[in-house]
Amino acid sequence: MSTEPSMPLWEVFIRPRVGLHHKHVGSLHAADSTLALQAARDVYTRREEGDSIWVVASKNVHASDPGKAAENFDPAGDKIYRHPSFYDIPDDVGHM
Amino acid sequence: MYSQGLIGADNKTEETQAFLDAFQKRIDAEEKIEPNDPMPLAYRNTLIRMIGQHAHSEIVGMLPEGNWITRAPTLRRKVALLAKVQDEGGHGLYLYSAAETLGVSREQMTEELLDGTAKYSSIFNYPTPTWADIGTIGWLVDGAAIMNQVPLCRCSYGPYARAMIRVCKEESFHQRQGYELVKTLCEGTAEQKAMAQDSLDRWWWPSLMMFGPSDTDSQHSDKSMQWKIKRFTNDELRQKFIDATVPQAELIGLTVPDKDLTWNPTKNRGKGGYDFGEINWDEFWRVVQGHGLMNKDRIAARKKAWDEGAWVREAAQAYAAKQQSSSVA
Numbered sequence: 001m002s003t004e005p006s007m008p009l010w011e012v013f014i015r016p017r018v019g020l021h022h023k024h025v026g027s028l029h030a031a032d033s034t035l036a037l038q039a040a041r042d043v044y045t046r047r048e049e050g051d052s053i054w055v056v057a058s059k060n061v062h063a064s065d066p067g068k069a070a071e072n073f074d075p076a077g078d079k080i081y082r083h084p085s086f087y088d089i090p091d092d093v094g095h096m
Numbered sequence: 097m098y099s100q101g102l103i104g105a106d107n108k109t110e111e112t113q114a115f116l117d118a119f120q121k122r123i124d125a126e127e128k129i130e131p132n133d134p135m136p137l138a139y140r141n142t143l144i145r146m147i148g149q150h151a152h153s154e155i156v157g158m159l160p161e162g163n164w165i166t167r168a169p170t171l172r173r174k175v176a177l178l179a180k181v182q183d184e185g186g187h188g189l190y191l192y193s194a195a196e197t198l199g200v201s202r203e204q205m206t207e208e209l210l211d212g213t214a215k216y217s218s219i220f221n222y223p224t225p226t227w228a229d230i231g232t233i234g235w236l237v238d239g240a241a242i243m244n245q246v247p248l249c250r251c252s253y254g255p256y257a258r259a260m261i262r263v264c265k266e267e268s269f270h271q272r273q274g275y276e277l278v279k280t281l282c283e284g285t286a287e288q289k290a291m292a293q294d295s296l297d298r299w300w301w302p303s304l305m306m307f308g309p310s311d312t313d314s315q316h317s318d319k320s321m322q323w324k325i326k327r328f329t330n331d332e333l334r335q336k337f338i339d340a341t342v343p344q345a346e347l348i349g350l351t352v353p354d355k356d357l358t359w360n361p362t363k364n365r366g367k368g369g370y371d372f373g374e375i376n377w378d379e380f381w382r383v384v385q386g387h388g389l390m391n392k393d394r395i396a397a398r399k400k401a402w403d404e405g406a407w408v409r410e411a412a413q414a415y416a417a418k419q420q421s422s423s424v425a
Binding site for chain 1: 130132133179182183186189190193194202203221258259266294340409412413415416419
């Protein structure tokens with residue numbers, strides 16, 4: 001059994017309905033993209049969870065290093081001037 | 097889930113006190129631990145063992161019920177049972193992929209199931225000789241599983257918690273269809289009602305054993321609670337299950353086969369709960385160690401499925417390789 005080559009791993013993304021993003025839901029093993037799509041349909045959409053599926057070979061997903069999360073993402077934390085509420089506008093202007 | 101890079105990688109961590117303290121601090125702050133995060137080896141191994149066992153249980157759990165699909169008495173029961181068994185297969189797959197994020201391969205897990213190194217829930221080593229058993233399994237076995245799984249939705253390990261949320265959403269129909277089935281038998285002929293009672297008599301105690309050894313004898317509980325892998329102890333969950341299930345049995349006129357079962361108003365901090373009889377732990381350990389009625393059949397069935405599916409896996413991989421090389425050329 002251990003001589004069998006391992007079945008490639010795929011990440012599965014489902015779009016709940018038109019107009020929304022595809023969202024990662026899990027992974028599965030399949031020999032190629034056609035079989036991966038069929039398996040994803042059976043495993044992840046048994047209750048109308050979506051109307052579109054993407055599968056991506058897991059080896060093609062490159063992730064940021066969680067150890068560098070602070071250096072990557074903290075700098076955005078103090079840039080409050082990127083948000084509209086930072087700016088003072090007279091109330092009389094109404095909605096802007 | 098981003099696990100490709102982890103399989104076979106050495107997941108060594110320098111487990112200094114400072115590292116362990118920082119990890120515990122994240123856990124205590126209810127932060128989820130994700131696949132690429134550093135984690136103590138014991139945390140990783142506990143989860144691999146636990147999620148692997150859980151996945152195997154889902155897959156082996158298809159066998160006692162799958163056995164009855166062709167003999168379901170009506171089309172309504174047949175579609176329900178088919179959908180349930182298909183869900184169990186799906187649950188196994190969600191869980192295998194969650195385990196794989198910890199660096200164990202699917203092949204290794206399959207191998208460990210087939211050679212007996214990995215365990216699965218002992219409940220599936222009991223036979224299903226009557227149709228009533230299909231109802232009782234849904235009602236009691238899935239009921240006990242839900243009791244276990246709902247708190248696992250808040251497990252500290254992200255992929256496991258997310259898989260459990262999907263599983264719990266789907267599992268609720270399993271219990272309801274089972275209870276409905278048993279209730280229907282109870283409203284039928286005297287013979288049908290007796291079949292339901294006989295089934296409850298056989299499944300009650302094994303269902304209580306599903307929560308695992310008593311807290312005083314459990315090898316794994318303390319650390320799992322500290323790491324928030326588990327939120328309740330085995331005994332706490334067992335008590336919740338009994339308190340929820342006894343009234344359900346009474347409602348349809350069935351008798352729980354425990355002569356020591358009595359309502360104790362002081363239990364559960366004054367809310368009341370049932371005192372119950374002694375569980376036969378010898379039987380529990382016997383079945384865990386492989387001497388249940390169906391242990392050999394279950395593994396033989398999984399091995400047959402794996403071996404007879406080998407040519408399909410090989411053909412699919414060969415076809416994929418051929419397509420790949422022809423698209424390059």
